Amino acid sequence: MAQQEAVDSIAKIQKLRLQRMTWGLGAQFSTWLVIVGLYLFGMVPMLPAAIYFLMILTINLVFALLIKANVNLRFRDPSMTAAQIVAPIWPAVILMYFVADPQARTAFLLTAISGLMFGSFALSRRSMLAVSAFILTSYLALLTALHLFAPSRMDWRIELIIVFTYASVLVTVAYLGSYISSIRNTLREKNVLLAELAARDPLTQLPNRRSLMDQLSQEVARFERRTANEHELCVSMLDVDHFKRINDTWGHDTGDAILCRISNELRKIMRQGDFLGRFGGEEFIVILPESTLEAAQHTADRIKDCVANLHFPELPDGERITVSQGVSIYQPGERIEATLKRADEALYIAKEEGRNRIVVGH
Numbered sequence: 102m103a104q105q106e107a108v109d110s111i112a113k114i115q116k117l118r119l120q121r122m123t124w125g126l127g128a129q130f131s132t133w134l135v136i137v138g139l140y141l142f143g144m145v146p147m148l149p150a151a152i153y154f155l156m157i158l159t160i161n162l163v164f165a166l167l168i169k170a171n172v173n174l175r176f177r178d179p180s181m182t183a184a185q186i187v188a189p190i191w192p193a194v195i196l197m198y199f200v201a202d203p204q205a206r207t208a209f210l211l212t213a214i215s216g217l218m219f220g221s222f223a224l225s226r227r228s229m230l231a232v233s234a235f236i237l238t239s240y241l242a243l244l245t246a247l248h249l250f251a252p253s254r255m256d257w258r259i260e261l262i263i264v265f266t267y268a269s270v271l272v273t274v275a276y277l278g279s280y281i282s283s284i285r286n287t288l289r290e291k292n293v294l295l296a297e298l299a300a301r302d303p304l305t306q307l308p309n310r311r312s313l314m315d316q317l318s319q320e321v322a323r324f325e326r327r328t329a330n331e332h333e334l335c336v337s338m339l340d341v342d343h344f345k346r347i348n349d350t351w352g353h354d355t356g357d358a359i360l361c362r363i364s365n366e367l368r369k370i371m372r373q374g375d376f377l378g379r380f381g382g383e384e385f386i387v388i389l390p391e392s393t394l395e396a397a398q399h400t401a402d403r404i405k406d407c408v409a410n411l412h413f414p415e416l417p418d419g420e421r422i423t424v425s426q427g428v429s430i431y432q433p434g435e436r437i438e439a440t441l442k443r444a445d446e447a448l449y450i451a452k453e454e455g456r457n458r459i460v461v462g463h
């Protein structure tokens with residue numbers, strides 16, 4: 102099941118990557134328009150323009166195929182952000198060589214900046230600066246080629262100003278972009294932390310009521326999807342006996358310490374796949390998915406014995422703590438609250454019958 106969830110989440114991320122690629126195509130679209138315009142105005146010959154489009158088509162196709170075939174998952178950055186920004190630059194540089202007018206060439210430089218902005222999704226400052234350096238070096242290489250082979254198509258004074266301006270703009274964009282990227286990372290980390298805090302009980306560090314209810318809904322959904330009928334979803338509600346007396350006699354701090362100790366010990370004896378949480382006060386819930394009533398009773402017995410045999414250094418020698426438990430089984434199609442209510446009623450009976458026992462709710 103967990104494996105299926107991991108596969109689903111990878112598929113979702115891959116879909117998002119393809120979506121970002123489409124946005125990238127949107128950003129490249131402006132460059133394509135520029136080229137069509139240059140061609141229509143007779144500022145660039147047809148062959149280099151056609152070669153450019155062929156190269157860009159191949160590049161985009163390769164990236165899309167890498168994502169579709171999940172090959173990108175093997176890379177250090179599966180989003181291939183830097184590669185996707187850098188790859189279309191050289192086809193543009195080659196085409197720029199054939200553009201006669203230096204002013205018209207600057208249009209390409211602007212579109213490279215919008216490509217760089219995609220780096221703010223993922224790139225560190227160092228990577229953003231490296232990509233900027235790559236763009237600038239590519240432009241300098243173009244100027245060198247023009248200087249050597251087609252000096253009539255360039256004016257060094259204008260190019261110097263363009264290169265200087267472009268370098269400062271790239272550095273600014275790289276800094277701002279990496280700042281946005283770092284804010285995104287911090288936000289992501291904080292969200293993970295917040296989600297963890299919202300799901301955990303601060304005293305015992307066990308999953309809290311909200312988390313228990315989430316887990317129960319997931320287990321119910323899973324149960325309703327099951328194909329074979331051999332397993333049950335069982336719930337055990339557990340309450341520490343005479344806890345008020347413990348608080349009243351030895352103080353609230355002792356009560357807290359006892360709740361923490363019980364939580365820790367129960368955590369240790371939980372079967373993998375079972376879920377223990379604090380429902381509130383001195384009440385806990387154990388969720389036993391893919392179980393049977395017999396197995397649930399067995400677990401409840403283990404819990405009962407575990408707590409009854411605990412020695413608490415905070416309490417006088419011989420003072421024992423016990424727990425009562427109400428067990429219920431989820432009935433197909435019912436609301437989970439109904440299952441919990443049966444467990445609660447069974448717990449009530451366990452208390453009535455003398456505590457330190459397990460009652461199954463029907």
Ligand SMILES: Nc1nc2c(ncn2[C@@H]2O[C@H](COP(=O)(O)OP(=O)(O)OP(=O)(O)O)[C@@H](O)[C@H]2O)c(=O)[nH]1
Pocket residue numbers: 304340341342343344345346348352353354355356357360381382383452456
């Ligand atoms: N120390 C401590 N006490 C808590 C906490 N949450 C709830 N309690 C106390 O737990 C006690 C529960 O008492 P009752 O509901 O009367 O039940 P009980 O004394 O355990 O008696 P039975 O459940 O009938 O065996 C109350 O005194 C609450 O104040 C907590 O986080 N820490």
